[in-house]
Amino acid sequence: MLLLATDADARSAAEVHTFKREHHCPSTGKAKGRCPGWIVDHIVPLCAGGADKPENLQWQTVEDAKAKDKQEWAQCRKLREAKH
Numbered sequence: 001m002l003l004l005a006t007d008a009d010a011r012s013a014a015e016v017h018t019f020k021r022e023h024h025c026p027s028t029g030k031a032k033g034r035c036p037g038w039i040v041d042h043i044v045p046l047c048a049g050g051a052d053k054p055e056n057l058q059w060q061t062v063e064d065a066k067a068k069d070k071q072e073w074a075q076c077r078k079l080r081e082a083k084h
Helices: 013-022 062-083
Strands: 038-042 057-061
Touching: 013 038, 013 057, 038 062, 057 062
Parallel strands: none
Antiparallel strands: 038 057
8 A cells, every 4th residue: 555645744855864864774773875674754643743853753664664554544544534
């Protein structure tokens, strides 16, 4: 399932870069490049009012991210429906 980001949900590449510079990849220890098995995730989703700032970002395993994404998609869908 692919969730398309709206303008309000779009993440800032600059903020992700800042996060990676401060919190190196758990699998490689590097601040740049790929991070096999890990992704940068918003702790509080953008659609739920989470900030697109390094303090709202975390490293998360791909497996954990998939499970969290399912919950967030449902949460964000409900929030969008409530706005209409």
